[in-house]
Amino acid sequence: MSENNINQQTMLKIKDGFIQEKIPMQIGGEDVEVAYRSWGEQSNPNKLYCLHGVTRNCRDFDYLGASLSDDYHVLCLDTIGRGQSSYFVDITNYIMPNVIAAVMNVIRATSSDTINLLGTSMGGLVAMGIAAGGSIPVAKLILNDVGPFVPVDLNRAISKHENLKPKHFANWDLAFAYHKKNYQSFGPMNDLQWEMFTRNGMRELDDGSFVYDYDPNIQKPIDSFSESDFDVWHIYDQIKCPALVIRGQTSRALLPEVAQEMKQRGPMADLIEIPVTGHAPHLMNDEQVSIIRVFL
Template identity: 30%
Template sequence: MSAQFRDVFCQSADGLKLHAKVIGPDNSAALPVFCVPGLTRTTDDFNEIAIALATDPGTPRKVVAIDLRGRGLSDYDPDPAKYSVPVELGDVLTMATSLGISRTIMLGTSRGGLISMALAATKPDLLAGVILNDIGPALEMGGLVKIKGYITNPPVRQTWGEAVTGLKGMFGTVFPSLTDADWQVWARRAFRETAHGGLERTYDERLSATVEGIDLSNPPPPIWELFDALAGIPLMLIHGELSDLLSPQGVQDMITRRPDIDLVKVADQGHAPLLADKPTMDRIIAFCARCDGA
């Protein structure tokens, strides 16, 4: 089967152009998978797992990955206050409707996982299964402060070498096994070349407004009510064993509430696992097959 991505676009409720990549058969009897990336990330983060799901010889399935507003090829919002989970949840529903998706398995990385939990509270009939990639209802302040640090006044990167060096400096300790080629791939997803030379980030830098309120003295309350809305929905949790955002205790607290959770631990990776290693992809493929039969 051909593993070719197709670009699709639709219009948000407030008139922005939204972009998604689609791969896999439109006529598959298997449930589609809808991927939602992290705060500053794009559809490209799901390339490997999307191809694996779309070309699985046993059950090939359609995979959709969305660029949330202000990221990738989606329009930037003139009002940065709209970079919020409720608005982005609406964008996910708009894209799903435009593609005729009425039931799906959600794969959400970080911010995308928060949106997936919010969907369980607002649109549970859409969800045939949920995969949370290194995200939960209770988050570690150290990880939140780190995110705030790297998206607030980020340094300029003029060359790909500078981009790679900068990424290694920020994330090298929690991704110690990545090769030089892996870091190059990461850089190509985090930056793009400008028409006038140099590089720019693949997101609206005004997204920093979303983390302005993060303060060590005022940690955000846990959102267990959204996690509990997942009751009855097949659930997988992928946890980077070096994650500084989701702690082992946070994982255990989730298991206590959901003993049936399908837990995948990813060694030598932090926040958030890259979903590109074969063992993790095989587990995701198997989970999606179980959702088909649920």
């Protein structure tokens, strides 16, 4: 699979083809706003909601959103504590039920019909919870390199990585070089894709330095996951809608035996593996977008 197949028309759309919105709500006793970026016609009933990984944000889906915008209204959320969404004052509010509740509030405010859900990593866990809950009708579910079981050793590795990685980069070149060296698991990318990936996860300060675009306090719940296996098979088994699992071929987050079991129980998902890729496929080329388009 080539990493260089970037559609230039899609790249032009990324610059100005979206609408940025915020929805106020109360979560965990706090008044917060949840931001989202949408692509395509808001009146289009064919809606796809995209949910990012634990330390990422809605901009990870810029290429996907722009690519699908002619056929879908694509809404890409910043979960609380990330991107343009509010940060919790009480850091104990950074728990999965609050994340799910906030996402459901956005969905209810922007759609009155059946929806499609896509989630990468943590976003996939949120999507599973919503699809299983039944109060929001989900037509199709796409899980990007995430399943209902994550072993404790991987949870510990994620926690260690997040604690040890640099939190501040003095300039763009340092930020770019660090990400290109240390995030190879997202799959082959050319320099333009690496630039998008790096910028999408960061915020530039007034002095030209860069920091990650999330509340540092989200580290606390990340650390809490390192204490045991993460097992939500009971939630996955409640999902009734058609599901697609996209797995990085060398992923340690979605083990091959877990992915195979996801084909045999619950929604009995379709499974597609992305070669030369770990956790998680970046969804920033036309082949990966096509996989999603065909399933939808």
